[in-house]
Every structure is written in structure tokens, then in C-alpha cells.
Amino acid sequence: MSFKTLGLSDKLLKAISDEGYNKPTPIQKQAIPIILQKRDVLAGAQTGTGKTAGFTLPLLQMLDDGPPPKGKRQVRALILTPTRELAAQVAQSVETYGKYLPFKSTVIFGGVGVNPQISTLRKGVDIVIATPGRLLDLIEQKALNLSQVECLILDEADRMLDMGFIRDIRKILAFLPKRRQNLLFSATFSKEIKKLADTLLNNPALIEVARANKTAEQIKQIVYPVDKKRKRELISYLIGSNNWKQVLVFTRTKHGANRLCEQLGKDGLSSAAIHGNKSQGARTRALANFKEGSVRVLVATDIAARGIDIEELPHVINFELPNVAEDYVHRIGRTGRAGSIGEAISLVCIDEDELLQNIEKLTKYKIPKVKIKGFEPDKTIKAEPIQKQGGRSRKGGGQSSREHKPQRRQSSNTSRRRS
Numbered sequence: 001m002s003f004k005t006l007g008l009s010d011k012l013l014k015a016i017s018d019e020g021y022n023k024p025t026p027i028q029k030q031a032i033p034i035i036l037q038k039r040d041v042l043a044g045a046q047t048g049t050g051k052t053a054g055f056t057l058p059l060l061q062m063l064d065d066g067p068p069p070k071g072k073r074q075v076r077a078l079i080l081t082p083t084r085e086l087a088a089q090v091a092q093s094v095e096t097y098g099k100y101l102p103f104k105s106t107v108i109f110g111g112v113g114v115n116p117q118i119s120t121l122r123k124g125v126d127i128v129i130a131t132p133g134r135l136l137d138l139i140e141q142k143a144l145n146l147s148q149v150e151c152l153i154l155d156e157a158d159r160m161l162d163m164g165f166i167r168d169i170r171k172i173l174a175f176l177p178k179r180r181q182n183l184l185f186s187a188t189f190s191k192e193i194k195k196l197a198d199t200l201l202n203n204p205a206l207i208e209v210a211r212a213n214k215t216a217e218q219i220k221q222i223v224y225p226v227d228k229k230r231k232r233e234l235i236s237y238l239i240g241s242n243n244w245k246q247v248l249v250f251t252r253t254k255h256g257a258n259r260l261c262e263q264l265g266k267d268g269l270s271s272a273a274i275h276g277n278k279s280q281g282a283r284t285r286a287l288a289n290f291k292e293g294s295v296r297v298l299v300a301t302d303i304a305a306r307g308i309d310i311e312e313l314p315h316v317i318n319f320e321l322p323n324v325a326e327d328y329v330h331r332i333g334r335t336g337r338a339g340s341i342g343e344a345i346s347l348v349c350i351d352e353d354e355l356l357q358n359i360e361k362l363t364k365y366k367i368p369k370v371k372i373k374g375f376e377p378d379k380t381i382k383a384e385p386i387q388k389q390g391g392r393s394r395k396g397g398g399q400s401s402r403e404h405k406p407q408r409r410q411s412s413n414t415s416r417r418r419s
């Protein structure tokens with residue numbers, strides 16, 4: 001099947017072919033025609049499936065099918081994402097696929113000056129891509145009017161709820177017109193997501209590719225059992241002896257990310273850390289250096305890594321398993337994207353046995369365990385409880401507001417940043 005049969009205009013087809021895409025991915029095949037029918041959609045898709053084009057292409061097509069913009073542009077489409085990085089990436093996709101169309105789009109997120117954003121909005125834009133916190137600030141400052149929005153897209157909705165954005169989202173919804181199309185994309189389906197879908201979506205079409213709580217088949221997964229205090233040595237050994245050039249490593253905490261990054265540096269492996277305490281500039285720089293190859297190891301916490309799109313990332317290493325099993329699916333979704341094979345390695349110490357079991361239960365897959373010679377775990381070491389402080393619990397509330405500190409805020413690597 002080619003893109004031609006999906007109901008997209010020549011201008012969009014040209015932009016797609018400029019990107020070198022020959023055929024639509026499964027999510028694109030399913031989502032594009034349904035979205036073009038102006039139906040609400042509930043879609044289960046991880047990053048790496050091509051979901052961004054899956055909603056951006058039909059969105060641009062629908063806007064183009066409407067009357068051409070005249071007078072000051074009104075915001076006709078709003079895309080909400082959990083993180084700045086993802087917002088920037090989606091905005092890039094809107095630009096890329098819409099390059100032959102007359103629409104203006106802008107990206108809104110926190111951590112950068114507000115005035116340029118206000119001035120762009122004042123000039124008029126058709127599409128806004130935003131993280132919820134800063135968007136709400138701007139709505140409250142009357143810097144933008146959402147009363148003409150025809151289509152609302154929530155991207156990575158599960159992560160938005162995890163980060164405690166539900167209250168901000170509900171507040172934003174109150175500024176949108178009642179009649180509109182809603183598209184909700186989520187990698188996993190928790191009870192909270194189903195509840196949000198029930199209140200937001202009107203008779204949605206359900207689309208699911210590579211079942212939500214299942215890990216993608218093109219990812220080779222492996223567990224290396226190792227003692228906690230020897231993980232750093234093992235990771236340097238793995239990267240060095242295999243001569244891996246581009247490795248994304250996950251830690252549970254920001255502090256842990258910094259420490260590991262320093263230690264890898266001492267082992268002669270160029271590395272950078274990205275997490276919520278780093279400025280936007282530092283994160284963008286680290287990501288750019290990683291992409292172009294001057295940084296070999298990118299150490300990230302879950303939230304900072306969310307939505308990072310690095311094509312054909314070959315290796316993901318869980319230096320520590322995440323406290324929440326769904327995060328494992330998100331983490332390893334960074335590798336083996338769009339058809340290429342990737343490898344997801346987890347360094348698991350005895351304290352993490354239960355976390356591993358939870359992951360295997362969720363993904364319904366028993367990850368092969370391989371002991372590495374010289375790093376076999378010391379059988380005399382007993383399991384110790386993992387400090388929960390640095391992680392989060394899904395039952396932790398999801399409540400967020402700028403007035404109330406959500407419970408998760410205390411967590412070091414997953415605190416809800418003002419976006």
C-alpha cells in the first residue's frame with residue numbers, strides 16, 4: 001500500500017516523498033483515513049511507530065480542505081504533549097510535512113522566554129503545539145484564543161497524566177469549543193487514560209498497533225544480572241568492548257544520571273546527562289551532540305528521555321529498572337524504531353527482582369538472562385528495598401496544579417516540571 005491511497009493531497013505526498021517514506025506504517029494506514037473522516041480517535045501507539053505523521057498528515061489535510069486563511073489566522077489545531085522535547089519534535093514534523101502548505105505553526109513550552117511566544121501568537125498561527133503548563137499561562141494572560149480550534153490532539157496522553165497534567169488539561173479543555181475533533185494517542189492504557197477518553201472522546205474509533213503494553217518485536221531484550229555496586233564497571237565494559245558508538249542509558253534519578261555521567265567520563269566514554277534540572281539549552285545541546293556523534297553515551301531519566309526521536313538508535317541500557325513497569329516499554333521504545341533492529345539491555349541487581357517480574361508480567365515476555373563472566377552476582381548479597389523516593393507510583397494521584405504540589409513533585413526524576 002502506498003500513501004497515495006490514503007486520501008492525502010499532492011502537496012502532502014510530495015513532502016512525504018521528500019522524507020524518503022515509501023509506504024505508510026501500520027498506525028498511519030489505520031489512522032489517516034479515519035481521522036480524515038473527522039472522527040474522534042483513541043489510538044494505542046508507542047513512539048517509533050510513525051504515530052506523529054499518523055496524526056499530523058491528516059490534520060494538515062483537513063486544515064487544507066477548509067477555507068483558505070484570510071484575515072488574522074486563528075488557532076485551528078492544538079496539539080498537547082507532555083515534554084518540551086516532544087513538543088519541539090512534533091512541531092518539526094508539522095513544519096516538515098506542511099512545508100508546501102500555507103499554514104503557520106508555533107511551539108509553546110516553558111523554560112524559555114515567554115515574550116517571543118506571545119509575539120508569535122499575536123501575529124496569528126493556525127497550529128499550536130504545546131506543553132500544558134505554559135499554554136495555560138498564556139491562555140490566562142489572554143495571549144491566545146482557542147475558541148476556533150477544530151481539532152485537539154493529545155500526544156502521549158499516558159505520560160501527561162503521569163506527570164500530573166490532568167488538571168491543566170481539564171482547564172485548557174474549558175477554553176475550547178464544544179464541537180471539535182479529538183484525537184488521543186497513548187502508549188499504554190491505564191484506568192486513568194480510559195477515564196479521560198470517556199470524558200473527552202465522542203464515539204471514538206479505536207486503533208491499536210503493536211499492542212500497547214507489549215514491547216516491539218524488533219527489539220532484542222536481554223537482562224544481565226549484576227551486583228549494584230558493579231553496574232558502572234559493567235556498563236563501561238559493555239560499551240567499550242563492543243565499541244558501541246551511540247547508547248542511551250536510563251537511570252532512576254537525576255542525581256544518579258549526573259553521577260553515572262561523571263563516572264563514564266572518567267572511564268574515557270564521552271557522555272552527557274539530560275534531566276529536569278538541566279536547562280533547555282543544555283538538554284538541546286546534549287541531544288544534538290549525541291545525535292551527531294560527539295557524545296557517545298546519553299544518560300537520561302525517564303521524563304527527560306520521553307519522546308526523544310533518534311533514528312535507529314541501536315542500544316538502550318537500563319542502568320536501573322524503572323519503578324513503574326510501563327516506563328520500561330517507553331524506554332526500550334527508543335530503540336529498534338521504524339523497522340531497524342535494536343537492543344535493550346537491563347542491568348539488574350538483586351534488589352530489582354520484583355521490578356523485573358512486574359515488567360515481564362506486563363509485557364508477557366520472559367526476558368532472557370545472561371550472566372557475564374567476571375560480573376556474576378555475589379550470592380551472599382541480600383536484597384535491599386529500593387528507595388521509592390526517586391520514583392513514583394501510579395497511584396500517587398495524578399493531581400496537579402500550580403497551586404497545589406502534586407505528590408509526585410517530591411520525586412527527584414519525575415517531578416512535574418512547569419512546562
Ligand code: AMP
Pocket residue numbers: 020021022023024025028046047048049050051052053309311337338
Ligand atoms: P514517531 O513514532 O512518530 O516518533 O516516528 C518514528 C520515526 O519513524 C520518525 O523518525 C519518523 O521520521 C519515521 N517515520 C514515520 N513514518 C514513516 C514511514 N512511513 N516510513 C519510514 N519512516 C517513517
